[in-house]
Amino acid sequence: MNKAQQEAYLREYSQAKKEGKSFFPYAIYKDHIVAILAFGWIIGMAIWHKVEIGKPVYAATTDFVPRPEWYFFFLFELLKIFKGQNALMPVIMATFIVPNVLMVLLLLTPFIDRGPERRISRRPIALATAVVVFASLAWLTHKGATSEAPTGEGPAIQNLTPEAEAGYVLFQDNACLSCHKLGGSGGVLGPDLSNEGSKAHGVQWHIDHLKNPQAVSPGSAMPAYAGFTDEEYQNLGTFLDGLGTKWKAG
Amino acid sequence: MSTTNIGPKGPAGQVGEAVVDYVEDRTGAKTGLTWFLKRNIPAETSWFQTLGFAAMAVFGLQAVTGIFLAMYYKPDPSRAYQSIEHITNDVTWGWLVRGMHKWGASAMIVLVFLHMARVFIFGSYKYPRELTWVTGAMLLIMTMFMGLTGYLLVWDEKAYWATVVAMNITASAPILGPYVADILRAGSEFNGDTLSRFYSIHMLAIPGGIATFIGLHLFLVAKLGISEPPHSHRLARVRREEEAARRAAARDRQPHGRRQVTPETSPQTISAEGGS
Incomplete structure (x- = not known):
């Protein structure tokens, strides 16, 4: 908007105000009706959908599913899209670049779109942006809400040594599958572990990684598993180090 | 504001008037409230x-229910879960207050996003309301952070691990990521102080920021006025009148508009110009 358009707008708006009516009570009564409806909805939901409480944090088994509140599903699903282990779609796109670019664009909207037209029917670019943004948010949220938490037993694995067998039990009990894939089943937040052994990290690397993932794999989102015994670490490390090489998920 | 004089006021009325005058004299509160409430807005607000x-309003509800929850909640890893159980199962109407706080959070996020969509569709962020939009965008971001920090406080498995992962993701961001994550976690790893830090951020830092920005946002809304819906009948009438005036002016500019039509002017020119 140039100076003349700004002045024209102010002139037009002061005319609208002159022909208008008082904020109190003519607008504020509408505001209160909608606010009371919102309060009613909240109280109704609180009564008919009682909020549950999950298991305490320090329970013996940690069969958790790391899922955020529904209003962060869009970021969570974004993370899954960019988890393809693909150089063109690195994870940093979902964790850092896309959210921050969206945030900056949100803050800068009035400085990007400065045209005088306010009718949405005559702002095709703005209309397209609004439709795309809201459709993507709705789609990603819906996807996050309907995606089943990956649980279950996990695939059968042949030729396990007793040590690795014990490791696999730990793997299943600690819900590793909610983030990692094994032989086609499991979550996508973490890397696919079906061929983990082919990376030849060694058992000790896996033990260090379980105790403090970020120390050996910087930038990892995996939580630390610090509560195992030395024997359990050994079993789990042995199991992970042979995946895809010594034993295969079928 | 009433101009009807129905005689001298009784003692109570006199005291009331004196109090209002006293406060007005020292604060200007009456002038301020009148400015805020009795300002004119466009007739056709949607x-x-x-x-x-x-x-x-839902933020206010969150503040009230939050105050009651804080009376019973213990921001300590060894007692947080039990205090939530206590609120949910023992405290009178505790389940209701907790439920309202939880559902209120969802309602607030939805309302903030819908409000943003309305402002965007109406083009209300344009001159002169650019900075009103910026304060609103800050409010939206802070509302999301309220959701993030509040989720952990329940201190159940789901909340705990989701927040651990969220903090690890924060730490993976370049340059500032590790520092921000350390600040949020009160250290390089999730620990006992993390919970009280989230508690403090959730109920002191961000609410203070939200209250401040609501104040700024409201002041700007009152100062600049609520925008007129771009499809209002009044604006349509103005546009119609402008268009009619423009056409009339275009007709006037034609050489034969006001002058005598000379025989040389062909009738085709008139119909071509006038019918466009």
């Missing part, structure tokens, strides 16, 4: 323009 107020 029902969609009530969403911002509803979001603010």
Whole structure:
């Protein structure tokens, strides 16, 4: 908007105000009706959908599913899209670049779109942006809400040594599958572990990684598993180090 | 504001008037309230323009239910879960207050996003309301952070691990990521102080920021006025009149508009110009 358009707008708006009516009570009564409806909805939901409480944090088994509140599903699903282990779609796109670019664009909207037209029917670019943004948010949220938490037993694995067998039990009990894939089943937040052994990290690397993932794999989102015994670490490390090489998920 | 004089006021009325005058004299509160409440706004405001107020009202509800929850909640890893159980199962109406706080959070996020959509569709962020939009965008971001920090406080498995992962993701961001994550976690790893830090951020830092920005946002809304819906009947009439005036002016500019039509002017020119 140039100076003349700004002045024209102010002139037009002061005319609208002159022909208008008082904020109190003519607008504020509408505001209160909608606010009371919102309060009613909240109280109704609180009564008919009682909020549950999950298991305490320090329970013996940690069969958790790391899922955020529904209003962060869009970021969570974004993370899954960019988890393809693909150089063109690195994870940093979902964790850092896309959210921050969206945030900056949100803050800068009035400085990007400065045209005088306010009718949405005559702002095709703005209309397209609004439709795309809201459709993507709705789609990603819906996807996050309907995606089943990956649980279950996990695939059968042949030729396990007793040590690795014990490791696999730990793997299943600690819900590793909610983030990692094994032989086609499991979550996508973490890397696919079906061929983990082919990376030849060694058992000790896996033990260090379980105790403090970020120390050996910087930038990892995996939580630390610090509560195992030395024997359990050994079993789990042995199991992970042979995946895809010594034993295969079928 | 009433101009009807119905005789001398009784003692109570006199005291009331004296108090109002006293406060007005020292604070200007009456002038301020009149400025805020009795300002004119465009006649045809839409029902969609009530969403911002509803979001603010739900924030107020969150503050009230939050105060009651804070009376029973213990921001200590060894007692947090039990205190939530206590609120949910033992405290009178505790389940209701907790439920309202939880559902209120969802309602507030929805209302803030819908309000943003309305402002965007109406083009209300344009001159002169650019900075009103910026304060609103800050409010939206802070509302999301309220959700993030509040989720952990329940201290159940789901909340705990989701927040651990969220903090690890924060730490993976370049340059500032590790520092921000360390600040949020009160250290390089999730620990006992993390919970009280989230508690403090959730109920002191961000609410203070939200209250401040609501104040700024409201002041700007009152100062600049609520925008007129771009499809209002009044604006349509103005546009019609402008268009008619423009056409009339275009007709006037034609050489034969006011002058005598000379025989040389062909009738085709008139119909071609006038019919466009």
